Amino acid sequence: MTRISRILPALFVLACAPALAVADETIPTITLTDGVVSPQQIDLPADTAVTLTVSNTGKTAAEFESKRLRIEKIIAPGQTETIELRALPAGSYPFVEEFHEDQDTAKGTIVVK
Known part of the structure; x- marks a missing residue:
């Protein structure tokens, strides 16, 4: 086995390390269930x-x-959507599940710190 063939697998692992780290990060999730928002507060950087x-x-x-x-x-019921949020300054950003906005359980806040 040549020196190059022994080094290549290690280089491949090192090159993939940043991608693996990104895959492990959790994406913040809000669940809407018939007028109930969970969680009612999400903290973002x-x-x-x-x-x-x-x-x-x-x-x-x-x-x-x-x-x-x-x-x-x-x-729609049973569906999931992604929303791309631009880089936000620190502050509170209220949201609501509008079809049930008269219920306290349908309101939430994104807190950016």
């Missing part, structure tokens, strides 16, 4: 773009809406 997952586990359609973020997304 400031000045960092984030992908947010919103799942509707309820029996009826749901609408994720944040007027401050200018986002409206209707999600």
Whole structure:
């Protein structure tokens, strides 16, 4: 076995390490279930773009809406959508499951620190 053939597998593992680290990170998820938002608060880092997952586990359609973020997304029952959030400054960004917005359980906040 040549020296190069022994080094190549190690180099491959090192080259893949950043990709493996990214795959292990968890994507923040909000679940909407017939007027119940869970969790009602998500903390995100400031000045960092984030992908947010919103799942509707309820029996009826749901609408994720944040007027401050200018986002409206209707999600069918049993479906999951991703929302790309731009890098946000520190602050609170309220959201609601609009089809049930009269319920306290349908409201939440994204807190950026």
